[in-house]
Amino acid sequence: MSNALNDDFEDVRVSVRALCAGFPGEYWRALDRERAYPEAFVKAMTDAGFLAVLIPEAYGGSGLGLSAAAAILEEIHKSGANAAACHAQMYMMGTILRHGSDAQKQTYLPQVASGALRLQAFGVTEPTSGTDTAAIKTTARRDGDFYVVNGQKVWTSRAEHSDLMLLLARTSSAEEGAKRHDGLSVFLVDMREAVGHGLTIRPIRAMINHATTEVFFDDLRIPASNLIGEEGKGFRYILDGMNAERILIAAECVGDARWFIAKATSYANERIVFGRPIGQNQGIQFPIARAFAESEAADLMAKKAAALFDAGVPCGAEANMAKMLASEASWHAAEMCLQTHGGFGFAEEYDIERKFRETRLYQVAPVSTNLILSYVAEHVLGLPRAF
Ligand SMILES: Cc1cc2nc3c(=O)[nH]c(=O)nc-3n(C[C@H](O)[C@H](O)[C@H](O)COP(=O)(O)OP(=O)(O)OC[C@H]3O[C@@H](n4cnc5c(N)ncnc54)[C@H](O)[C@@H]3O)c2cc1C
Numbered sequence: 001m002s003n004a005l006n007d008d009f010e011d012v013r014v015s016v017r018a019l020c021a022g023f024p025g026e027y028w029r030a031l032d033r034e035r036a037y038p039e040a041f042v043k044a045m046t047d048a049g050f051l052a053v054l055i056p057e058a059y060g061g062s063g064l065g066l067s068a069a070a071a072i073l074e075e076i077h078k079s080g081a082n083a084a085a086c087h088a089q090m091y092m093m094g095t096i097l098r099h100g101s102d103a104q105k106q107t108y109l110p111q112v113a114s115g116a117l118r119l120q121a122f123g124v125t126e127p128t129s130g131t132d133t134a135a136i137k138t139t140a141r142r143d144g145d146f147y148v149v150n151g152q153k154v155w156t157s158r159a160e161h162s163d164l165m166l167l168l169a170r171t172s173s174a175e176e177g178a179k180r181h182d183g184l185s186v187f188l189v190d191m192r193e194a195v196g197h198g199l200t201i202r203p204i205r206a207m208i209n210h211a212t213t214e215v216f217f218d219d220l221r222i223p224a225s226n227l228i229g230e231e232g233k234g235f236r237y238i239l240d241g242m243n244a245e246r247i248l249i250a251a252e253c254v255g256d257a258r259w260f261i262a263k264a265t266s267y268a269n270e271r272i273v274f275g276r277p278i279g280q281n282q283g284i285q286f287p288i289a290r291a292f293a294e295s296e297a298a299d300l301m302a303k304k305a306a307a308l309f310d311a312g313v314p315c316g317a318e319a320n321m322a323k324m325l326a327s328e329a330s331w332h333a334a335e336m337c338l339q340t341h342g343g344f345g346f347a348e349e350y351d352i353e354r355k356f357r358e359t360r361l362y363q364v365a366p367v368s369t370n371l372i373l374s375y376v377a378e379h380v381l382g383l384p385r386a387f
Pocket of ligand 1: 121129
């Protein structure tokens with residue numbers, strides 16, 4: 001199933017497809033069963049330089065930009081694989097790139113580009129605050145040349161497979177600032193030093209194989225030099241990175257949708273019931289055609305958002321809408337694909353039930369659909385603020 005817009009970054013796409021061919025369904029199925037980390041896949045992605053496309057050449061990356069990164073992630077998901085184990089290594093360094101000091105950039109970016117350091121754990125969500133980020137309770141108190149961190153995060157994905165964590169913590173109370181989000185600060189936590197010295201990581205067994213964890217901070221001391229940017233401005237810094245994340249997740253969802261559609265189309269052509277291919281029945285054809293139309297539309301929005309991002313112009317509305325539309329398109333395609341396969345959709349060896357579980361995540365994380373609708377209603381349409 002080709003279309004002209006998929007010719008963007010075709011050389012990159014061809015290389016990604018070749019890499020993914022070495023990691024077929026059996027590989028992902030075995031990991032899924034064990035809830036194990038795809039170490040070999042992540043190493044191959046790192047060695048090929050695919051995780052460094054957003055890092056400028058001056059720091060050892062290829063500086064290809066977000067549209068290229070989106071093409072890479074889409075291809076991974078279109079192949080039946082899952083990039084969630086390493087996609088954050090691509091974009092989390094953006095907070096250092098945009099807001100870090102020269103010393104921080106020189107220290108960390110080349111090592112993130114080479115893969116010598118993994119920066120792919122993001123500690124924002126807490127058990128009691130949920131989506132209301134201003135309500136986080138984890139604190140970082142200044143003590144001489146250190147900050148002392150106390151609190152808890154939940155759903156901190158890849159913490160066991162990352163050297164560094166980007167942490168959002170309160171350095172002053174919400175009441176002290178003009179806005180509720182004031183007083184939040186961003187830190188780089190070196191987890192190699194921190195584990196066992198005030199940082200505890202506990203895996204969460206989840207519906208999907210996502211290496212997600214909860215983390216506990218108990219008087220963890222981190223050097224004051226690990227503060228990124230200015231104290232109290234962390235929420236803004238985090239927001240700056242969210243558009244990139246949403247666009248990249250949208251690309252993964254488009255890839256998932258295309259995988260489900262290809263799988264369903266092929267099965268509908270082959271499966272004979274009542275003496276004819278099931279795909280001859282419009283009851284089977286129409287859901288496939290609808291899923292195709294939805295995924296193509298979502299892809300256009302994702303490409304528009306990526307192009308705006310790469311041009312350095314505001315793209316909050318497009319990034320949010322792309323993520324919402326693509327996560328819905330991939331879910332509808334998943335549901336269609338499972339139904340098209342009948343009972344076989346439930347068999348592990350078809351990979352559909354795994355991808356079905358995996359793609360469901362994206363209507364919840366990194367931001368849930370209601371919060372996107374609320375953003376569009378308030379910030380794009382000018383409707384009254386709800387909360
Ligand atoms: C597998 C997985 C991996 C994750 N990885 C990370 C990670 O690496 N780092 C990290 O920081 N977080 C991570 N998250 C957390 C994720 O970002 C949150 O789960 C998500 O933002 C939703 O927050 P919540 O679960 O607290 O839901 P809640 O905020 O409790 O919301 C529950 C439901 O209520 C809805 N809702 C809440 N308020 C409103 C409102 N005012 N109006 C309408 N609807 C509302 C929400 O849309 C949602 O559907 C991960 C989550 C999962 C499941």
